Amino acid sequence: MVNAYGYRAFGGPDVQEFLDRPAPVPGAHEVALAVAVAGVNPLDHVLRAGGVPMINGHLPFPQVLGMEAAGVVTAVGTAVTGLAVGDRAFGFALTGAGTYATDTLLLGSATARTPDALSDEWAATVPVAGTTALDVVDQLALPRGGRLLVNGIGGGVGLAVAQLARAGGLEVIGTAGVTKRDVVTGTGAVFVDHRAPGAIDRLRAFAPGGFDGVVDLVGGASLRAVAPLAATPRAVVSVGDPTVGEVGGVVVERHTDRRTLERVAALMVQGVLDPHVTAVYPFDRAAQALARVEDGHATGKTVLDLSARGQRGQRGQ
Incomplete structure (x- = not known):
């Protein structure tokens, strides 16, 4: 089973909880990722509140929070090119699988290899x-x-x-x-x-x-x-x-393709762009991480560190 943090109904912070779900199996156009770092964004609490039904209104509950992550590819769908098991990678969870989880699914076309010179912490801030x-x-x-x-x-x-x-x-x-x-x-x-x-x-x-x-x-x-x-x-x-x-x-007209991800990653490696990660929370403090962003006064980026694969949140928190 995979440990994840999400919600069983739309609402405020009180609907959030730790969940267990089966290990993800990628479809033809997906990749499975062992998550090392997940980005925390205002979009996360907006989706939890049901504010953008065209994105997640059709998805069954429970839903898992998060839209961006970096980690290691553990499985690749048959139609995915340019990625292989064992690659460090980062991308969007446009699959609806969420990223506040020890393992998740990313859309292959919205996932890119992480440059050797780029940390997972920074790579996880690229997609959103x-x-x-x-x-x-x-x-x-x-x-x-x-x-x-x-x-x-x-x-x-x-x-x-x-x-x-x-x-x-x-x-x-x-x-x-x-x-x-x-x-x-x-x-x-x-x-x-x-x-x-x-x-x-x-x-x-x-x-x-x-x-x-x-x-x-x-x-x-x-x-x-x-x-x-x-x-x-x-x-x-x-x-x-x-x-x-x-x-x-x-x-703004959004682009979520691999080429756009690669462009931003290259700008980080070149020293043009610093994501200003100002807060790193362990996975078991996911609620506090999201609360920091939902407050509306956070400076720079907040991320969740899931690199300690053994760490688990307590269900119901």
């Missing part, structure tokens, strides 16, 4: 935060010298967007809480306290004619406050709020 940031920067395709506003810059995606944008010659201004000032300025971005009086006026002063791009990672009222700061409405890209269309903006 890393590729989202790359998709945002690719989609905006701003010229060097352009000004980019990142609303909610202090999380894993925001810091990655800042680094990639700076590497592309952009001037980056980001909003976040004061506790994230140092990590934000460390990327070369200009920090603006989103709670400070006159924050919107200060942002407007950086680009009186409008920002060339606005990346929103907060949504809701915060999105609506910063959207008018863009030079054109279509220059507003939201990562998580589909209502961005109401202000003329667009949702």
Whole structure:
């Protein structure tokens, strides 16, 4: 049996528990992975709450948390190419199998080999935060010298967007809480306290004619406050709020293929991108790891360490 952490119904943190499930057997287009590290993301608690039914509304319960992982391939489906048993690998759990588990299934086309120079800890942050940031920067395709506003810059995606944008010659201004000032300025971005009086006026002063791009990672009222700061409405890209269309903006177009994973991994190896892993939790503290992210104030990336194969969470926790 495989130890996993998930939920038997949609809801809040109270529905989470440790589960046992049969060892995964990959289908033709899947790979089985012994998980070493799993990334923890806001999407995890959104899915647990039933907030994106098109992703997991059709799946039976219990469901396992998590969408990204790194580890070692233990079995390969007959239609999968480019991966073999024993390979270190990382990828998306687009199979619905989740990644808060000692073993899981990944879609072969959304899984890549982990470069020798890349740790599992960093590789596990590539599928969600890393590729989202790359998709945002690719989609905006701003010229060097352009000004980019990142609303909610202090999380894993925001810091990655800042680094990639700076590497592309952009001037980056980001909003976040004061506790994230140092990590934000460390990327070369200009920090603006989103709670400070006159924050919107200060942002407007950086680009009186409008920002060339606005990346929103907060949504809701915060999105609506910063959207008018863009030079054109279509220059507003939201990562998580589909209502961005109401202000003329667009949702980021996601790419989950192997090539995109490889591009982000290469940027990490080259030193262009640091995922800023700021918290590593053992598997038996999965609840605390997700709570840190769900709180909304976590800096950088949070991951679960499952490398100690003998560790187990207690069911019902």
